Amino acid sequence: MTANYKFDSLADSAIVYRALLRRQWIDETSDIVLLFAYLLRPNEPGLSVTIGSVCSPEQCAAKFRNCYGVASIQVGQIRExxxxxxxxxxxHAQIVGLPYVADDRDRAERLADLLADRSRIVWTPSQT
Structure with a gap:
């Protein structure tokens, strides 16, 4: 799948949300996003994120049957x-440029960890 360029590029200041669809993507005792939330799975062109200017964290979570949290990250922090x-x-957008774990485990985990460090949990099921 190639990127569809009919949509405007996001500003560095834009916020995107990553739905946390697995319990092991969050350290629930400290509400910290773990690197597993940002590992690119096989056959994915990029990591799925929701554009914050058109969707709230609650709306993002509601798209999924099981959502354990929603993390926000600024597009400029992704580009850094x-x-x-x-x-x-x-x-919707895709975070692109990540390697697959099978292709380069060290780089994939390092980038996933850096993305997780820059993320903040902005919604959890307990907030509903």
Whole structure:
């Protein structure tokens, strides 16, 4: 899948949300996002994120049957790592530039850890 460039590039100041769909993506005792939330799975073109200007954290979570939290990250912080968040619809983008774990485990885990460090949990099921 190639990026669809009919959607405007996101500003560095834009916020995107990553739905935390697995319990092991969060350290629930400290509400910290773990690197596993940002590892690119096989056959994924990029990591799925929701564009914050068109969707609230609650709306992002509601798209999924099981969502253990929603993390926010600023697009500029993604770009600082040599990655990008490329819109593929009016409300959705892909974080692109991450290697697959099978191709380069060290780099994949390092970038995932850096993304997790820059993320903040902005919604959990207990807040509903």
């Amino acid at each position: 790592l040599g990655l990008d968040a490329v819109p593929d619809s009016a409300s």
